[in-house]
Amino acid sequence: MNNSSKDKTETTYNNLGSTSSIIPHIQVIPAKQEAENWIWSYIQKKTCCCQVLVEKDSAKYQCEWFCQKKTSTTSIADYLRMKHRIIEGKEDIETEIVSKQDNNFFLYPYKRKQITNCLLAWLIDNMQVFHIVNNSKFQELFYEAVSQYSVPCKNSLYKKMSEAKEKKSDLVNEFWKKVILVQKWKIKTISERSALVEELTTTTVRSTLQQDNHEHLVRENVTRWLGYTNDGCSLQNKRSRMTHQEDSAEEGITQKDLLNSVIEASNIFRKVEFPSYYDKLKTI
Structure with missing residues (x-):
């Protein structure tokens, strides 16, 4: 049984190997290649240098511009369009309206x-x-x-001029609105400050009046204390009257009374002793 199965397997392999109709039915589909970007016609891929010829002093030179490898193709296309006026068909929206x-x-x-x-x-x-x-x-x-x-046309220019005038008018109106607003703010500030100054002035006047009244009262008290009265009696008359009373009192004082008063004063204050004055007082 083993020999028969081995023969069958070899026969099957031989049949597969001898069949040539399987290979032609296999179709090899190549990978889709991306279309070459048009910018590489003007930019070298390896060095990323611009190969556009620039005319200068009646001679042509290669553009010295280069970019990094990580620079996007959009940036390169913008450079070619803005610097060298090179575009690709109508890919750019702006180039559609450019003549x-x-x-x-x-x-x-x-x-x-x-x-x-x-x-x-x-x-x-x-x-x-x-x-x-x-x-x-x-x-x-x-x-x-x-x-x-x-x-x-004439109408287009009229319209453009009218729009410019309107913008100018709006600008002027806005300017005057701001000026009026600033003036109102100034007036308000001045009013507030005036009210504050008036309040401070009133307070100062009141305190000054109170101080004057206080000084007047003090002056009256001092005047009364010094001897001024409403009957017109002067201080000099008061002093002369007091001096006359003292003189009258001295006439009635005896030697003994004077000595006793000195001794009494010495005993009260215990600070002054009068031993050397006793004899002199006795001789008075």
């Missing part, structure tokens, strides 16, 4: 706007009539200078 004067000149939208603004400024500054833009010779002049630029 050609020759193979190396393009008029971009922002340039159109600048030319229109300059034209409008020239008309206003020189007080030119607006219908001059509709003159065929005037349009021919612009066409010879910049064939891609079409002179706007």
